[in-house]
């Protein structure tokens with residue numbers, strides 16, 4: 228059990244008289260022993276998959292509209308991406324009864340104390356319930372049910388260009404490259420554009436699509452490709468859907484933890500792959516991604532990625548594919564290309 232779940236557990240008397248409880252953004256694998264939530268909601272597909280078997284009737288992937296004013300209380304785990312918090316709190320408050328209780332729990336190193344300040348946007352009555360295991364549990368009493376939740380309220384757009392033509396992408400707090408194109412991604416897009424004729428054929432996968440710049444550019448350059456875009460984050464997938472609409476691009480957009488949900492083999496893999504998670508670096512996802520990529524690629528399929536220069540991608544790619552070309556390099560980023 229994660230420390231924040233342990234803190235909830237030791238305060239379970241707070242939840243005893245609550246019959247309709249919403250749990251939002253729980254940690255992976257933590258079933259919230261001792262609580263009986265009516266509904267558990269996550270935007271992280273890994274968390275969804277880890278709890279699906281234990282909570283088949285109550286867990287949902289994504290912020291589907293709540294029955295307004297249904298819940299007596301909501302327990303929100305502080306998200307790793309700071310920008311996500313306001314979205315999660317707005318979502319929770321749209322489901323609370325007038326006078327409902329809003330609990331917030333998280334680790335101090337994840338910024339729970341400053342996150343708790345946001346509770347004052349929803350309540351005049353906010354206080355700390357308990358503090359232990361480097362975590363804090365906060366409580367707010369919310370006088371009125373908030374207006375219905377609409378994700379569109381949190382979305383905006385930013386500009387990018389494909390071959391000099393101005394385009395727009397959707398963006399949302401908590402999703403990578405909020406309000407601006409990432410400079411690593413920009414470097415990759417230039418190389419995709421330069422190599423499009425040779426490598427963009429058949430099934431093309433944008434791994435970790437975020438708000439969608441990579442796949443969308445590939446499809447604009449070569450409309451005949453079958454584009455697939457995967458991400459682990461529901462907010463990213465929703466952002467990508469909106470970006471595709473804005474650019475009149477069709478794609479198959481679906482959740483996948485790494486390659487798990489990608490069936491069969493693809494002809495090209497394009498990515499600015501994830502390399503860290505929250506406060507700690509996580510090389511595992513990327514290493515596993517490269518290792519497994521080969522098995523999911525057709526013969527002569529291309530893998531083109533951009534990554535921070537300090538990550539040891541060249542070695543990993545060479546190890547698995549036998550060669551690795553560096554197509555572009557800045558002080559911070561490198562674009563790598565290989566083929567099967």
Ligand SMILES: C[S@@+](CC[C@H](N)C(=O)[O-])C[C@H]1O[C@@H](n2cnc3c(N)ncnc32)[C@H](O)[C@@H]1O
Nearest residue numbers: 403412435436437458459460483484485499501
């Ligand atoms: C560096 S961002 C790139 C986003 C976008 N492609 C861009 O270039 O702006 C990496 C993306 O990978 C997603 N991601 C993280 N872990 C993942 C996993 N295990 N499987 C699939 N996607 C993952 C993140 O949610 C994030 O959107």
